[in-house]
Amino acid sequence: MNLQANYEQIPLKEYAERAYLDYSMYVVLDRALPFVGDGLKPVQRRIVYAMSELGLAASAKPKKSARTIGDVIGKFHPHGDTSCYEAMVLMAQPFSYRYPLVDGQGNFGSPDDPKSFAAMRYTESKLSPIAEALLGELGQGTVDWVPNFDGTLEEPSWLPARVPHVLLNGSMGIAVGMATDIPPHNLRELVAACIRLLDEPEATVAELCEHVKGPDYPTEAEIITPRHELLAMYRNGTGSVRARAVYVREEGNIVITALPHQVSPSKILEQIAAQMRAKKLPMIEDLRDESDHENPIRLVLVPRSSRVDADELMPHLFATTDLEKSFRVNLNMIGLDGRPQVKDLKKILAEWLAFRTSTVTRRLNHRLAKVERRLHLLEGLRIAYLNLDEVIRIIRTEEEPKAVLMARLGLSEEQTDYILETRLRQLARLEEMKINAERDQLEEERARINVLLKSPAKLKGLIKDELRADAEKYGDARRSPLVEREAAQALDESALVASEPVTVVLSQKGWIRAAKGHDIDAEGLSYREGDGLLATVKARTTQQVAVIDSTGRSYSTPAHTLPSARGNGEPLTGRFTPPGGASFDALCAGDNDTRLILATDFGYGFVTRFEALTGRNKAGKQIISLSDGARVLAPQASADPARDRIVVVTSEGHLLMFSVAELPELDKGKGNKLIEVPKKQLAEGERVAGIAVVAEGKGEVTMYAGARKLTLKWADLVEYGGNRASRGGLLPRGLRRVERIETTG
CATH class of the missing domain: 3.30.1360.40 (Gyrase A; domain 2)
Structure with missing residues (x-):
């Protein structure tokens, strides 16, 4: 027995390639993409056709959806009932379809959850009125019929759509290597564009867009896409549409x-x-x-x-x-040539009009054939009436009356059969008059159809009249208003935070936290063992907080993101990555335009805007150039650099006050000398203990030296006034070892 005769041997590569190609062609042509003629995928077409066969017209009583789906999958679409029912539900949802094809009764889902529909055994359905625009001409010779999956029935290859349904309800689908996203449109706008194209075949996409303004979704959300982008979308067949609540x-x-x-x-x-x-x-x-x-x-x-x-x-x-959403548009569909292609608006409408012209021509030819057949039969009857006695004699006396009648009266076989089937009562004189009237009417109709078929202009006129009638019958006003707007931008994070006062606390070991309010006893807060208070700053939750490390680099973070002061906070090293061995030495906060004085204990400083200290880089950015051994002092804010004064005090008790305006405003750098500290004194350890900013005429500062402190009011401070970079005056003998200085008034 030769087993090899029962199968074919081919390389695996060739087999896989052929199988995948067959599958992909099936998915593209018979599942995922709509046909430009009726705008339907096969499953949708079969549902609509099966419902029409069940007599579920808009004027009929609805039937259980399970009955419809049973017919669809049993006769035409041998696939899963769940997916088939879901396709029918989609065509019934007024929030999914711009012009629903199915009228559903029962729970067919909601905008909140489109897939919350009841099972098909609970719902009922029938076709909606607009489905008539797809089915009305079905039995008039307008479509090709093909066998169903098992060859027992026939189904239409397409439906004879009287309107451009492919753009009317749109379509979504994913095939193999391609997809389609066709948005829905307004019927009246599409009809106006079709009529324009019939009148002006050379009309451009831009001219057609005078009628088709843009997609028209089932919701009343605004379409905010600019006009030029919509035009480009219709010109290229791809693009996007942005809708806003x-x-x-x-x-x-x-x-x-x-x-x-x-x-x-x-x-x-x-x-x-x-x-x-x-x-x-x-x-x-x-x-x-x-x-x-x-x-x-x-x-x-x-x-x-x-x-x-x-x-x-x-x-x-x-x-x-x-609330604002962008929809992808990809006008990909199966054309009249049976091939998938992304088409522009003009090509879609031109192909559909060619489809419609062919459909109307087939309908007219079908009707003409019926009229001519009827006229042929009526002519036979007329001859029979004129020779009625002879007809009766032949029928009574001849053994083969059919052949004799055909030979004697010159009748065709069809005419003779019709005469022989005619009832006796139809031979009355009144019936003869009716036949003559019907013949006259049919001859008039035949002449009218022949005129239409022979005149392209008159055929176009008929198509336009039918389009206008359907637009009037099924059309409605635009739902999605076209309002050109810019795409929305999110607010800055700081604008979304409630403005509340906080006190930011930095510990000696670099742990940070924020306490609500400005009346906070930072010293009294709990700290980790071996840790303690380094610096505090009053801020608001809408502001940024900046820290400066021992290398002069600054880092920033939003104040509202800092942990609560109820705990010990979090280490700054978790937010930033300072250079190895660097410690966090200074803390400040403010708005972008806040002026800050940055200084080092070597007596150099400059004015800068707070914005210069901020940035998103976790590694920070260099803001102060430090000499070897120098460290950063606590930054001081200046509300009015032109009028404010800066008070500088050294650890050896030298105090100098001068105008903030004498300092340069820089984004980064070393700055200028604040106070004169001789090199010898600097080498012996004299440093700037701190700086403070006071308002002209009402300032007050307090200096701390061990257990002692001294408060100087404006009248006292004036005595220490001088030029920037001078030595300044000496404080009283008990305050010669100043440790820090702060503004107290």
């Missing part, structure tokens, strides 16, 4: 009344609530969902106060939630 102000609240297509209200509430929990939306106090049957979308945001600017808050929510 609509809101109004009601009694101080913000009420969202429309969401972008396929955006769930519950997801929006969840996204906003997550930001509120993370304390990133201090402007919102509460949110609630008040949606009902009268108001399908009504999400209420309650601002914390009447001072909250909705026009500032909403753009942030647009940028950080699905």
Whole structure:
């Protein structure tokens, strides 16, 4: 027995290649992509056709969805009932389809959860009125019929759509190596563009876009994509459309009344609530969902106060939630040539009009054939009436009356059969008159059809009239308003934080924390064993905090992100990566424009803006150039550098006051000399103990030397006034070992 005769041997590579190619062609052509003619995928076409075969027209009573799906998968679509039912549900959801093809009764899902529909045994369905625009001409010779999967029935290769359904409801699908994302459009706009193209075949995409303004989704969310981008999308067949929710102000609240297509209200509430929990939306106090049957979308945001600017808050929510959403557009479909292709707007409408012209021509030819057949039969009857006695005699006397009639009266076989099947009562004189009237009417119809078929202009006129009638019958106003806006930008993080006073505490070993309020006893806080207070600064949660290390590098972090002072805080080394062996020596906070005086204990300093100390780099940035052995002093803020005075005191008791304006303003560097410290004294350990800034005429500073302290008011400080870089005056003998200085008034 020769077993090899029962199979074919081919290389595995060739087999795999052929199998994958067959599969991919099946997915592309018979599953994922719509046909430009009727705009349907095979499963959708089979559902609509099966429902029409079940008599489920818009005027009929609905039947159980399980009955419909049973017919679909049993007769035409041998696939899973779940996926088939889901495809039918999608065509019934008014929030998914711009013009639903199925009228569903029962739970067919909700905008909140489109897949929450009931099982098919619980729901009922029938076709919607607009499905007639797909099916109305089905039995009029307009389509090719093919055997179903088991060859027992026939199904249409396409449906004779009277409107450009491929753009009407759009389509989404993923095939092999390609995908499609066709947005829905407005019927009246599409019809207007089709009529323009029929009148002006040379019309450009830009001219067609005078009618097709843009996609028209089932929701009333705004389409904010600029006009030129929409034009480019229709010109290239690819692009994106950005939709934005609509809101109004009601009694101080913000009420969202429309969401972008396929955006769930519950997801929006969840996204906003997550930001509120993370304390990133201090402007919102509460949110609630008040949606009902009268108001399908009504999400209420309650601002914390009447001072909250909705026009500032909403753009942030647009940028950080699905209140603003971008939809990919890829006008990929199967053309009249049976090949998938990404088409521009003109090509889509031109191909559909070619499809429609072919359909109308086939319909007219089909009708013409029926009219001519009927006229042929009527002509036979007329001859029979004129020779009625002879016809009766032949029928009564001849053994083969059919052949004799055909020979005697010159009738065709079809005419003779029709005469022989005619009932006796139809031979009355009245019936003869009816036949003559019908013949006249049919001849008039035949002449009219022949005129249409022979005149392209008149055929175009018929197509335009039918398009206008369907637009009038099924069309409606645009739902998605076109409002050109810029894409929303999220607010700066600092703008989303409630402005509250905090005191930032830095320990000697580099642990940082923030205590609420400005009246904080930093010394009294608990510290880790062997650690203690190094520096504090008063700040607000909306500000940045900057620290400077022993190498002169600065690092910054938002104040509101610092841990609470209830614990020991967190090590700065967890947030930043300073050079090896460096320690954190100074702390400051402020707004970007705050002027700071940065100084070293070697007596050099400069003025800078606080912004110069900030940055996102974990490794920080060099801000102060330090001489060997020098260290950074606590930075001091100056509200008005032109009028403020800087007080500099050395560890040996030399004090100098001069105008802050004498210092240069730099972004980084060493700065200028603040006070004269002779090299000999510097070598022996005299350093600048600290600096303080006082306002002209009302300043007051306190110096600490061991257990002693001395407070100097403005009148006392004036005596120490001088030029920058001078030696200054000596403090009283008991204050010759100053350790630190601070502004106290």
